[in-house]
Amino acid sequence: AAAARRTGRATPELRAELGSIGRCTEHSVALTGGGHRGALWALGLLVAAAALDPGAHGPEVTATAKRIAAHADRRAPRRPSRGSSVSAKYGAAGARGEARAGFPHVRRALDALAAARSAGVPEPCARLDALLTIMSTLQDTELLYTGGPHGLRHVQAGARGVLEAGGTSTRAGRSGLAALDDDLHARGWSPGGSGALLAGALFVDALPVTPV
Structure with a gap:
């Protein structure tokens, strides 16, 4: 946030500084044994x-993020990351492609949250339904890495099945979610990319609305 305020615009310099901050954060998180x-x-x-x-x-926030992501990170190391390697192998957008497209799955999650809340769905279920909405269509590179294209399609279909059953606020939806969760644990698969985008959606959703 401080880098953005100091720069004031979505410039290549801001993109480069964010990349440097991100790599330092990745290193710190890796030392603690986790992170995505x-x-x-x-x-x-x-x-x-x-x-x-x-x-x-x-959408205003995701549009600004798109303008930042459009710039190349001139300080980025040349070695490919696991995500970029998977993206290249399978033609998936990956994290970089999602950002350069203006975070379409973050916007879909925001729409899902709004729809669920309007229908009176409890907040925990609304958030789970938003996650499943992302999972149902995202080309999650984490799933592609562990399960390949077949595994990705399998998880996408499972997520759609829960939503088509009425979502996690219904008995059928909860049953479907439990089955999907058990299946993912048994296979050792994790929809990490979907979780990352849900985190982004919840951040944007929590931003204060300035009265007009």
């Missing part, structure tokens, strides 16, 4: 976008 690079990348861009345009919300 996609989440750091998504949240870093969205936080910077929100700082550049205080009072912006929803």
